Amino acid sequence: MWQPSLREGTKPLHDQLMEALTRDVASGALSPGTQLPPQRDLAYRLKIGVGTVTKVYAEARRRGLLTATVGRGSFVAGAAADGAADALIDFSRNLMTTRAAAARFPDALLALRRRPDLAEHLTYAPPAGMPAHRKAGAKWLAAQAGLPNADWQRLVVCEGGQHAMALAFFSLCKPGDTVLTEHATFFGMKALAEQLRLRLVGLAMDKQGLLPDALDKAAAAGAKFLYTIPTLQNPTGRVMGARRRLDIATIARKRDLTVVEDDVYAPFLRDEADLAPIATLAPERTFYVSTLSKMIAPGLRCAYLLTPGDALFERVVATIRAFSYAPAALGALIATQWIEDGTADDIASAARKDVAERAVVAVRILGKHIEGPYAKAAPHVWLPMSELKAERVAGAALRGGVAVTPPGAPIVDGKDIAGLRLCIGAPADMPTLERGLKTIAAALAETPNAMRAVV
Ligand SMILES: Cc1ncc(COP(=O)(O)O)c(C=O)c1O
DSSP, X not given: OOOOOOOTTSSOHHHHHHHHHHHHHHHTSSOTTOBOOOHHHHHHHHTSOHHHHHHHHHHHHHTTSEEEETTTEEEESOOOOTTGGGSOEEOSSOOOOOHHHHHHHHHHXXXXXXXXXXXXXXXXXXXXOOHXXXXXXXXXXXXXXXXXXXXXGGEEEESSHHHHHHHHHHHHOOTTOEEXXXXXXXXXXXXXXXXXXXXXXXXXXXTTEEOHHHHHHHHHTTOOEEEEOOSSOTTTOOOOOHHHHHHHHHHHHHTTOEEEEEOTTGGGGTTTOOOOOHHHHSTTTEEEEEESTTTTOGGXXXXXXXXXXXXXXXXXXXHHHHHTSSOOHHHHHHHHHHHHHSHHHHHHHHHHHHHHHHHHHHHHHHGXXXXXXXXXXXXXXXXXXXXXXXXXXXXXXXXXXXXOOOTTTTBSOTTSOOEEEEETTOSSSHHHHHHHHHHHHHHHHHSOOHHHHHO
């Protein structure tokens, strides 16, 4: 039963109780769907007036932290709908909990109402976004992505990382061009290549991601563009070390490649490693993609694309003008407020903590099936296995009510790579995560090794 501790003589009891509720919802100590104590019980146990509790519950409902059903009581908001216990447990998409952002969202809206410049956000922004939002983007890159000196004048506000990638490749390439990638990559890149009629060539990886020799060979054969995910590579979770990044940057220079560095997972590693983005090693030729979707909330549709120089910045701006004229201002405005007042850093810390706790559970349940070394705060883990076995495990998991990423979805060139990606941030809460992982463990145990089955 929830019972926060209140201290006499500090702040008003109402404020203390409201803060405790907000904090516990944000941290997950009160998870979605949890029933709060009846108002009278809580007042009795805290030795405060029931009117104070009633006021706090009402305010929490107004802020969207709680929901109330007549006759049943008050519940922490965000729970799955009734009957969802029978719904699929979803490991297939790289979603993180938005609980910490949701807890702060009502306050962000109140702050918006007080802004003297609110109405300015109703007109068209410049195509690259409002200067204040671009400056906040540069601050985000410095605080969370290891780019201390990003020039906001070369940064474009985008509506998601996928949009940033689309802008970069539309501005760079024409139909028929070849883009080099890791041999398994983000499915969104495959979708983009299909629409832009680009030819993807998948290059071999080792445990540190893209192999420099494979890149050098492919570039020598004439390719001009590289799309790479150096940090917590999607789908494998592999991380390029400092030396590897330098080697890739050196080859890009030698072969005159333009690089799109998709580093949307870099903030997860911020506390574990200090790895320079390729964009700091070869800034004259590297587009850098960062999004708030993973650390803060995808619904903001706010991401940043750092361009390599004035000419390419202008090309991206021309592309934006052609497609949407300018980014929508409201999501970026909330993001800017949160970056400026420190809320974004707090939410990002909560996201890292949440994912790190999930990774511990994943390793406990799936153990040796997970490819190591894995990062402490890895939002997805990779289970290498043959293509046939991956398909069978995915099928068995689905029959048990668990969805995983279709094994073929990320594959560009399947000669040397096959396996299952599990997005461990996606299940709604820890008990659901644990149930889902146990189903996958059972599916692994009941699926014969495909090679042996063939023999
Ligand atoms: C590697 C990678 N890049 C880009 C994106 C897209 O980011 P957004 O959701 O902000 O469009 C994702 C989302 O899963 C991703 O995994």
